[in-house]
Amino acid sequence: MAFQQGLSGLNASSRNLDVIGHNIANANTVGMKASRAEFAEQYASSINASGGTNSGIGVAVNSVSQMFTQGNITVTGSDLDVAINGKGFYELSMPDGSMAYSRNGQFKLDRSGDIVSNLGGQLMGYPTDSEGNRLSFETQPLNLPTGGPIPARQTSSIEAEFNLDARAVIGPSAIPPTPISKYGTSVIAYDPQGLEIPVGLAFEKIGNNQWNVYTSVNGSDPAASTPFVLNFTTSGQLDPSSVIPPLTVSSPNDPSVTFPVTLDFNNVTQFGTAFAVTNLAQDGYRPGELTSLKINDSGIVTASYSNGQTRSAGQIALIDFTNTQGLSPTGGGNWQATFKSGEPVRGAPGEGNFGSLRAGALEDSNVDLTAELVNMMTAQRAYQANAQTIKTQDQVLSTLLNLR
Incomplete structure (x- = not known):
């Protein structure tokens, strides 16, 4: 029938x-x-x-x-929208403790600083140092310190790059004597609490290929400091025998709190051209609040703070399976691993067969x-x-x- x-x-x-x-x-x-x-x-x-x-x-x-x-990629401009261009899935730790895998890159930042999906799944990634170097291959929820400012960092070194004019006359023998303030510069250092400490450097030529360096801290008179000497070779480079002592810096909040700051003058020269400072940097900073996030093609999440600092907050992990057809859809754009799919294989964006990431974009449906x-x-x-x-x-x- x-x-x-x-x-x-x-x-x-x-x-x-x-x-x-x-x-x-x-x-x-x-x-x-x-x-x-x-x-x-x-x-x-x-x-x-x-x-x-x-x-x-x-x-x-x-x-x-x-x-x-692969679905088409549409640019959205949102910092936390991320598209996978190629193979791979995002790994999500769901609120019930289970693991889910998704291609939906619409992420948000919750009040705890976790990067989460619309269903509350925490985006998993690799821990990195502040420069973005991966520290471990064990995934963990990506988290940003949104609850408070990042702490201040005390200045430990000052790096200077400048040229002292070889044509300058010897200061004490000049008529009238050349004031030590003629050649000088300044930089802002920071104490352990992030308070600003003005540091001044003044230079006086005292002989052929010799210069005195006077220092000023918190607005003090440079002439009252004990100078140290920079010696230069006949080629205009800093003589390696020059002894550059560390600078003792005191906190403006409590003058009894002092700490040493290393002075790096390795790139100082003495040529027959005008005095010019080309670089003057220090490694301290004040506290800062989180202002924005960026994600690059390798999945490195970089946080920017109000004090001008940037820090890597981790690297997004990508997951692949031997048999993607064995994944079980659970709704909300998520899949779960099954016996047929095999165990998840972890990697990083752009490595091996894994696709790269496109921040500020989303992968459309492939319908x-x-x-x-x-x-x-x-x-x-x-x-x-x-x-x-x-x-x-x-x-x-x-x-x-x-x-x-």
């Missing part, structure tokens, strides 16, 4: 329409992967049946597979609306054809019952 075949065809076509409708409904869902219904014919089993003699008993939906092809609409019309016709087989079988039965 053809009722069984027609009924199975109706069920399969209805399931196919469900899959197509799901694809069309999610055409604008970020990171969504289209599905397709895969059919298999069915035959009745019989003992000693030879090939080709059994009548088929219909069709069944053998599997609903997802198509993990082809035109193809889905054509598929929908085909599925509709298949449904009608199966219904017609049932109608025809009913007419055959009716003819038989009406025989006299």
Whole structure:
């Protein structure tokens, strides 16, 4: 009887329409992967049946597979929107403690400083130092210190790069004597609490290829300090035998709090050109509040602070599987690992077979609306054809019952 075949065809076509409708409904869902219904014919089993003699008993939906092809990437401009260009999934630690995997890069920063998905999953990544160097291959939730300012850093060194004019006359012998303030510069250092400490440097030529260096701290008179001497070679480079003592700096909040600051003058020269400072830097800073985040193509999350400092907060991890078709969709753009998918393989963006990241962008759904609409019309016709087989079988039965 053809009722069984027609009924199975109706069920399969209805399931196919469900899959197509799901694809069309999610055409604008970020990171969504289209599905397709895969059919298999069915035959009745019989003992000693030879090939080709059994009548088929219909069709069944053998599997609903997802198509993990790359979706288009759309630029959004949001700092925490991230698209994967290539293979890989984000790893998320869900609120119930389970692990999920996603291609949806719409992330947010919660009040605890965690980078989370719209469903509350914490984005997992690798810990790094402040320069972005990976410290471990064990993933952990990416977190930023949003609860308070980053602490201040005490200045430990001052690096200077400048040229002293070789044409300058010897200061004490000049008429009138050259004031020590003629050649000088200043920089702001910081104490352990981040308070500013003005540091001044003044230079006086005292002989051929010799200069006195006077220092000033917190506005003191440089002339009252004990100078040290810079010696230069005949080629204008700093003589390595020059002894540069550390500078003792006191806190403006408590003058009894002092600490040494190393002076790096290795790039100081003495040439026959005007005095000029080309670089003057120190390694301290005041406290700072988080102002913005940036994510580069390698997944390094960099936080910028109000004191001008930037720090790496970790590196986004990417996950891949031996069999992505074995992943189980759980909704919300997430999948879970199963026995069929295999164990997750961790890596970093841009390494090996893993794709790179595009910050300020999102991966669109890979649903082809035109193809889905054509598929929908085909599925509709298949449904009608199966219904017609049932109608025809009913007419055959009716003819038989009406025989006299």
